[in-house]
Amino acid sequence: MSHHDPNEIYPVPEGRAETALINAERYTQMYRRSLEDPDGFWREEARRIDWMTPFTEISDVSWDKDDLHIRWFADGKLNASVNCIDRHLAERADETAILWEGDDPADDKAITYRQLYEAVCRLANGLKSIGVQKGDRVTIYMPMIPEAAYAMLACARIGAVHSVVFGGFSPDALAGRISDCESRFVITADEGLRGGKTIPLKANVDKAVESAGDVDQVIVVRRTGADVAWDETRDVDYATLVAGQDANCDPEPMNAEDPLFILYTSGSTGKPKGVLHTTGGYMVWASMTHEYVFDYRPGEIYWCTADVGWVTGHTYIVYGPLANGATTLMFEGVPTWPGPDRFWQVIDKHKVNTFYTAPTAIRALMREGDEPVKKHSRASLRLLGTVGEPINPEAWCWYYRVVGEERCPIVDTWWQTETGGALITPLPGVTDMKPGSATRPFFGVEPALMDADGKRLADNGAAEGNLVIARSWPGQMRTVYGDHQRFIDTYFTAYPGYYFTGDGARRDTDGYWWITGRVDDVLNVSGHRLGTAEIESALVSHDDIAEAAVVGYPHDVKGQGIYCYVTLMGGRKAEDEDIAEIKAWVRQEIGPVATPDLIQFAPGLPKTRSGKIMRRILRKIAENDFSNLGDTSTLADPSVVEDLIENRKNR
Ligand code: WTA
Numbered sequence: 001m002s003h004h005d006p007n008e009i010y011p012v013p014e015g016r017a018e019t020a021l022i023n024a025e026r027y028t029q030m031y032r033r034s035l036e037d038p039d040g041f042w043r044e045e046a047r048r049i050d051w052m053t054p055f056t057e058i059s060d061v062s063w064d065k066d067d068l069h070i071r072w073f074a075d076g077k078l079n080a081s082v083n084c085i086d087r088h089l090a091e092r093a094d095e096t097a098i099l100w101e102g103d104d105p106a107d108d109k110a111i112t113y114r115q116l117y118e119a120v121c122r123l124a125n126g127l128k129s130i131g132v133q134k135g136d137r138v139t140i141y142m143p144m145i146p147e148a149a150y151a152m153l154a155c156a157r158i159g160a161v162h163s164v165v166f167g168g169f170s171p172d173a174l175a176g177r178i179s180d181c182e183s184r185f186v187i188t189a190d191e192g193l194r195g196g197k198t199i200p201l202k203a204n205v206d207k208a209v210e211s212a213g214d215v216d217q218v219i220v221v222r223r224t225g226a227d228v229a230w231d232e233t234r235d236v237d238y239a240t241l242v243a244g245q246d247a248n249c250d251p252e253p254m255n256a257e258d259p260l261f262i263l264y265t266s267g268s269t270g271k272p273k274g275v276l277h278t279t280g281g282y283m284v285w286a287s288m289t290h291e292y293v294f295d296y297r298p299g300e301i302y303w304c305t306a307d308v309g310w311v312t313g314h315t316y317i318v319y320g321p322l323a324n325g326a327t328t329l330m331f332e333g334v335p336t337w338p339g340p341d342r343f344w345q346v347i348d349k350h351k352v353n354t355f356y357t358a359p360t361a362i363r364a365l366m367r368e369g370d371e372p373v374k375k376h377s378r379a380s381l382r383l384l385g386t387v388g389e390p391i392n393p394e395a396w397c398w399y400y401r402v403v404g405e406e407r408c409p410i411v412d413t414w415w416q417t418e419t420g421g422a423l424i425t426p427l428p429g430v431t432d433m434k435p436g437s438a439t440r441p442f443f444g445v446e447p448a449l450m451d452a453d454g455k456r457l458a459d460n461g462a463a464e465g466n467l468v469i470a471r472s473w474p475g476q477m478r479t480v481y482g483d484h485q486r487f488i489d490t491y492f493t494a495y496p497g498y499y500f501t502g503d504g505a506r507r508d509t510d511g512y513w514w515i516t517g518r519v520d521d522v523l524n525v526s527g528h529r530l531g532t533a534e535i536e537s538a539l540v541s542h543d544d545i546a547e548a549a550v551v552g553y554p555h556d557v558k559g560q561g562i563y564c565y566v567t568l569m570g571g572r573k574a575e576d577e578d579i580a581e582i583k584a585w586v587r588q589e590i591g592p593v594a595t596p597d598l599i600q601f602a603p604g605l606p607k608t609r610s611g612k613i614m615r616r617i618l619r620k621i622a623e624n625d626f627s628n629l630g631d632t633s634t635l636a637d638p639s640v641v642e643d644l645i646e647n648r649k650n651r
Contacts, residue, residue: 009434011432020429030451077255079255092113092298103337119146132160143199155261184217189220259477260283286316286319288443294429300327311417329346347376351380358526362395363556383408392517469498472499524559530590532551544568545582566600579599614632
């Protein structure tokens with residue numbers, strides 16, 4: 001075991017500051033200006049985007065819960081697909097826009113900017129031909145194939161609002177997301193392919209559409225060529241749809257505040273929220289953070305391993321890199337197939353310069369030892385990144401030392417679906433790194449800490465509390481689709497005048513930020529966000545389950561594991577089969593990402609006399625921390641705690 005000093009500093013690697021887009025002096029000066037003269041700062045920065053009608057207004061924001069609105073560059077007009085494609089044609093039409101690496105290592109494909117233009121225009125025209133109009137919501141349920149990016153950009157081109165649903169979600173979860181935004185169109189594939197296994201996407205859509213009701217058309221990409229059920233009146237073959245279409249499609253001029261996409265994410269209560277991002281501010285944020293955080297230079301090969309079903313895939317596979325004319329690598333497979341060296345093999349094969357992945361993947365690969373990494377040269381790498389959950393110093397150091405050979409800075413980027421892009425992050429030529437710290441705020445970002453009573457803690461010196469952001473930034477979400485009140489309640493009510501992140505954080509004496517994890521009932525399992533309430537409602541929808549409570553517990557690879565306390569109907573005792581049955585049930589209800597890790601059967605759950613489940617106690621027991629259960633005297637029946645402790649599950 002190596003020793004980790006939490007304040008150990010890894011300086012910017014030698015020579016880096018001299019060549020980086022931003023150095024320390026420039027960061028300080030730009031950061032200060034972004035707070036002191038925000039209008040001037042953003043007026044200049046927003047010019048990185050091509051506007052069809054230039055904006056004259058900068059921001060019009062109120063976080064007052066009685067008049068909550070967020071508008072940036074509101075009188076400007078633009079089109080996101082033009083920014084990601086058309087504007088690069090003059091200079092780099094024949095350069096690779098999307099470098100696709102298939103699940104099978106023999107399968108790959110380079111799509112140039114010109115080819116991307118034609119593919120997107122054909123699909124955009126195809127969508128119009130089946131009746132998709134500006135403002136319509138289009139659900140995208142796809143594997144990681146170029147058509148997923150074409151679909152997003154084709155929607156953007158005609159002003160349709162895409163809602164990408166991760167291919168690992170179940171038919172039920174998909175149905176909920178289709179009906180919440182009243183989406184009448186779905187784009188999918190016959191099957192997905194990951195780690196040599198197929199995923200029945202079209203069959204899942206068929207089931208979802210049955211319960212979601214009002215879907216008019218389902219467009220199907222033939223990925224594996226599998227035989228799938230076909231409804232002649234509803235299903236449309238992708239290849240046939242685009243075949244006869246014109247390879248040009250006039251882009252729809254969109255107002256800066258017109259919606260670009262909806263992306264569902266889990267919160268602490270109720271069903272997933274449709275996070276809505278608009279066009280202008282989001283594009284500015286995506287492009288700007290991609291350029292500065294990854295110190296991106298034209299010609300570089302950039303690889304973000306996320307899935308387009310998550311926000312990281314939206315901002316850092318599609319919109320950010322393409323807005324900057326980058327070559328973005330899109331990977332269909334998994335890190336461990338056909339072997340545990342797949343990532344490193346792909347890095348050498350495509351000469352990847354920037355590699356951006358999640359702590360859970362780093363931890364899983366670290367377990368395989370150094371040999372699979374060292375088998376490949378990784379000579380092309382110049383920057384590493386991580387996102388999705390706090391990275392433990394062990395994993396950070398392995399990533400830095402073994403993968404990056406101490407020459408690549410690591411950008412530990414803290415952000416959320418809601419924030420659109422990175423908010424707290426190192427910049428490669430600026431920030432000395434500390435393993436596990438997301439370090440410092442990006443331009444225009446003013447983080448702050450709140451105590452339990454809603455008091456803002458001093459902005460200098462060491463402090464710990466709930467993380468809020470004190471002012472708007474262009475990439476911020478604008479509302480919860482169809483439920484503006486929920487937007488206000490979730491983010492702007494706990495601390496009036498601030499955006500509440502749901503995370504806890506610590507700031508050290510050097511002014512570095514350390515994210516300590518969620519302070520609400522949201523779990524972060526392998527970097528995937530899941531609400532405990534969602535899993536609980538899946539559990540209690542099973543006929544045999546009377547009651548359930550779900551909490552997280554520390555898990556070596558996943559970061560957090562899913563711990564379920566379950567009471568069966570009629571006080572029935574659990575059999576071995578019950579565990580398998582319940583796991584399968586949750587997979588079917590939500591999807592494999594939500595599969596419970598540990599299930600403990602409990603005759604009763606700890607409740608207050610008013611019937612509220614005391615989750616704090618359940619969390620402590622799941623964490624194997626019995627010393628600190630706190631006050632149990634308010635429990636209706638204190639003896640249930642004894643039983644829970646006695647039967648605590650370890651595997
Ligand atoms: C967590 C993913 C620590 C955090 C982009 C946040 C992180 C949630 C980091 C958002 C990081 C993300 N360090 N924690 N670098 N990045 N998180 O919406 O708890 O899927 O609130 O967005 O992930 O997850 P989401």
